Amino acid sequence: MKTLRLQSLAAALAFAITGLYAIDPGPYQMAAFVFFAQPLFVIAGVGYAWRVWKDLKTREVL
Numbered sequence: 001m002k003t004l005r006l007q008s009l010a011a012a013l014a015f016a017i018t019g020l021y022a023i024d025p026g027p028y029q030m031a032a033f034v035f036f037a038q039p040l041f042v043i044a045g046v047g048y049a050w051r052v053w054k055d056l057k058t059r060e061v062l
Contacts (some may be wrong), residue, residue: 007044010047013036013040015037017029017040028038
């Protein structure tokens with residue numbers, strides 16, 4: 001899935017930040033989770049949904 005590289009990278013980075021916050025919940029980890037990880041999860045989800053929507057439109061399913 002070469003076309004989902006950015007979404008995969010965003011999700012992996014967000015999961016890494018979330019793991020760090022789960023292991024050691026400090027103020028800096030919480031700030032990274034709130035201000036970086038959550039938006040990265042949104043970027044990954046919206047980007048994936050957009051690719052699926054474009055693919056379904058291309059195949060004339062929708």
